[in-house]
Amino acid sequence: MALDPKIRINLDRSVVLLVDDNPQALDALTSMFRGFGVRKQFKSTSGAGAMHVVKTQELDLIVIDSSMPDMDGYDFVRWLRREGPEASRFTPVIMLTGHAARAMVEKSRDSGANFVVSKPFTPEILLQRVFWVAKDERQMVVADGYVGPDRRFKNMGPPLGVKGRRKDDLSTHVGAATDPNMDQSDIDMLLKPMKAQL
Numbered sequence: 001m002a003l004d005p006k007i008r009i010n011l012d013r014s015v016v017l018l019v020d021d022n023p024q025a026l027d028a029l030t031s032m033f034r035g036f037g038v039r040k041q042f043k044s045t046s047g048a049g050a051m052h053v054v055k056t057q058e059l060d061l062i063v064i065d066s067s068m069p070d071m072d073g074y075d076f077v078r079w080l081r082r083e084g085p086e087a088s089r090f091t092p093v094i095m096l097t098g099h100a101a102r103a104m105v106e107k108s109r110d111s112g113a114n115f116v117v118s119k120p121f122t123p124e125i126l127l128q129r130v131f132w133v134a135k136d137e138r139q140m141v142v143a144d145g146y147v148g149p150d151r152r153f154k155n156m157g158p159p160l161g162v163k164g165r166r167k168d169d170l171s172t173h174v175g176a177a178t179d180p181n182m183d184q185s186d187i188d189m190l191l192k193p194m195k196a197q198l
Contacts, residue, residue: 011037011130015057018043019050019064019076020096029063032123036130047071047079054080054088061133063126066097066108073097074111081112081147089147090140092133094126112148 016038020026026043033041042057044050047070050062062080066073077093095108100118108116114136115129138150 012039014038014060015040016042017050017053017057017059017062017064019045019047019062019068019073021045021065021068025065032126033063035123036127047073047076050076051079051084054084054091059088059091061130062091062093064093064095066095066104073113074107077108077111077113077148092136094129094133096121109151110146112146114149 011033016033018026018029018033018041020029023045026045030041030043042053042059044053047068050064051071053059054062064073064076071079073095077095080091080093081089092114093112095111095113095116096119097104097108097116098119105116114133117126117129136149141148141150
C-alpha cells in the first residue's frame with residue numbers, strides 16, 4: 001500500500017529508541033528514522049541497554065527486535081508494561097520479527113507491543129506503521145495477565161468463525177493476521193463479507 005501523499009506527520013521532535021543486537025540492522029534502522037526526520041535517536045544492542053535508556057529518557061516510540069540473546073523483545077515489552085518507569089510504561093512499541101508466523105505475531109501482541117513488522121521490510125512499510133502508531137486510539141489495558149494496548153482494533157476482532165469472536169466485531173485486524181505487513185487491499189478483502197451483511 002502506498003502512503004497517501006496528503007498525510008503529513010512531523011517527526012522532527014520525536015525521540016525514538018531503536019533496539020537490535022545486529023549492528024548492521026541497527027544502522028539500517030537509524031538511517032531509516034533519520035530519513036523520516038527523527039533527529040533524536042537512542043540506540044541499543046541489548047535489552048539491558050534498552051532498559052537503561054527507558055529509565056533515563058522520555059521516549060515517543062520504541063522499535064525493538066523480537067529475537068535477542070540477553071533479553072528478547074517480548075521480555076523487554078513485558079518488563080516495560082509491568083515494571084518500567086510509570087512515565088514510560090505505555091510508550092508505543094513496534095516489534096520487529098524475522099518470522100511472520102501467526103504464533104510470533106500473537107506472541108508480540110500478547111507481550112504488549114502496539115504493532116508488528118516482519119523482516120525484511122521497506123522504509124515505506126516501517127513509516128506506515130509509525131503512522132499507524134501515531135493514529136492509534138486504543139485504550140491501554142491493565143489486567144493480571146496482560147498489560148498493553150487493547151488487542152481489538154475499534155471493534156475489529158478475530159476472523160469469522162473463530163471462538164471468542166464477538167457478535168459486533170467487524171473483522172480481523174493486522175495484529176491477528178498471519179502476515180503483519182498486510183496492506184489496505186488485504187484489509188478491505190477481509191471486511192468485504194462483513195460489509196455485505198451490514
